[in-house]
Amino acid sequence: MSDRLDTPLRSRRRWLPRRPRNKDAFGKLAEAIARFIGTPRFLIYMTIFCAVWLAWNTLAPQEVQFDPRALNFTLLTLMLSLQASYSAPLILLAQDRQADRDRVAAEQDRQRAERNLADTEYLAREVAALRLAIGDVATRDFVRSELRSLLEELQADRAEEPATTTSQS
Numbered sequence: 001m002s003d004r005l006d007t008p009l010r011s012r013r014r015w016l017p018r019r020p021r022n023k024d025a026f027g028k029l030a031e032a033i034a035r036f037i038g039t040p041r042f043l044i045y046m047t048i049f050c051a052v053w054l055a056w057n058t059l060a061p062q063e064v065q066f067d068p069r070a071l072n073f074t075l076l077t078l079m080l081s082l083q084a085s086y087s088a089p090l091i092l093l094a095q096d097r098q099a100d101r102d103r104v105a106a107e108q109d110r111q112r113a114e115r116n117l118a119d120t121e122y123l124a125r126e127v128a129a130l131r132l133a134i135g136d137v138a139t140r141d142f143v144r145s146e147l148r149s150l151l152e153e154l155q156a157d158r159a160e161e162p163a164t165t166t167s168q169s
Contacts (some may be wrong), residue, residue: 030093038091
């Protein structure tokens with residue numbers, strides 16, 4: 001064996017496949033299979049498969065039948081049992097993954113709702129503060145009435161001035 005880094009190692013054959021780099025790959029595969037099993041296409045394929053199987057092993061000559069009717073289609077029963085024994089855990093795994101996704105989505109929805117509530121409360125406080133501030137601001141009618149009263153005071157002061165100047169002379 002070479003210890004040099006620029007020389008590739010001999011390929012190693014393994015009896016068992018390497019663990020996938022993506023730890024979630026099997027879960028994704030299980031979900032894909034579970035989704036396919038739940039489709040009408042799968043049911044049609046299985047129906048056609050079973051119908052062909054039953055027709056072949058019922059109508060074909062005895063020499064070419066591989067699962068004879070006389071043995072109650074034992075091989076078909078075993079195949080369907082095997083398919084069901086693999087389908088059930090894959091469906092459960094897919095359901096668990098979906099439940100995990102739903103749990104994460106529910107937590108994100110809860111956090112979003114909390115943020116929306118906090119934002120709404122903040123905006124309500126701001127609107128209330130603006131209303132209080134507007135209550136302290138002089139309105140147009142208030143300013144007009146103040147200007148009128150000042151004008152009246154000035155006119156009254158002017159009217160009094162000529163009378164006081166004529167009495168002083």
